[in-house]
Amino acid sequence: MDLGLQGHRVIVTAGAAGIGRAIVEAFRAEGARVVTCDIDETALSTLPDDVTGFSADMGNAEAVAGFMERAIDVLGGLDTLVNNAGTAGPTGPVDEIDPADWEACLRICLTSQFHCTRHAVPALKQSDNASIANISSLAGRLGFALRTPYAAAKWGVIGFTKSLSLELGPDGIRANAILPGLVAGERQRRVLEAKAQRQGRSFAEVEGDALSYTGLRSYVQPEEIADQILFLASPRGRTISGQAISVCADTQMLA
Secondary structure: OOOOOOOOEEEEOOOOOHHHHHHHHHHHHOOOEEEEEEOOHHHHOOOOOOOEEEEOOOOOHHHHHHHHHHHHHHHOOOOEEEEOOOOOOOOOOHHHOOHHHHHHHHHHHHHHHHHHHHHHHHHHOOOOOEEEEEEOOOHHHHOOOOOHHHHHHHHHHHHHHHHHHHHHHHHOEEEEEEEEOOEOOHHHHHHHHHHHHHHOOOHHHHHHHHHHOEOOOOOEOHHHHHHHHHHHHOHHHOOOOOOEEEEOOOEOOOO
16 A cells, blocks of 8 residues: 655654664655664664664753754654654652652653654644654553553653644644554563563463453554554544554553
8 A cells, every 4th residue: 555655754763673663664665754863872773774863862852952953954844753762661669669760751751752842843834744643552541550650651642642633733733642552572571571570470471461451362563553653644644633542452451
């Protein structure tokens, strides 16, 4: 299916690995021009030659501003912003969470999206097919015990996205939030391994429990997240805005 994204100008934050890398590769395969950033310079070095990557810490407002300015300059404008940067944040009872860890989690998962968006909006207003995709999480709909900073940030992303849709809609800019479930990859494996170690159980047991909470009993592949975002960014998604869209194999609970 031709999604009509040839020459589309795209910024993806944290796009050198994981979900971000899948999004970058998917847009690239459709003929889009992509600029990304990451804090992992080794991962950045593995990007294809036709993808521009900058080293940037999305938890630093000045770094975000510098990255966005350079990215928009390289692209000569902007059609789609994908706010993908995030962090797992601390795990533990709420009364034991270090306030600094709380603030760092919200700064990367939520506040970075605000900073990227505010710098992107003037360029998006000049596009005839403008969109924003904000990565939230099922934790932003279901909640997540012992992961309160992460869940709070991801709930915030949904409210931010809905407000953007209402505010920017008259300018022809649509905004949607994507809520991944259990996404296959090293990050999810590390989370489950840490949980297995804390509980004194095997990885297989913990993984089996996690998958049992999904209707399809399966992980989501990063490429499936990317497919959803591409559709929303394409002209075929022109009337979809203000939505919190789960791509989660029908996950009923996070634990």
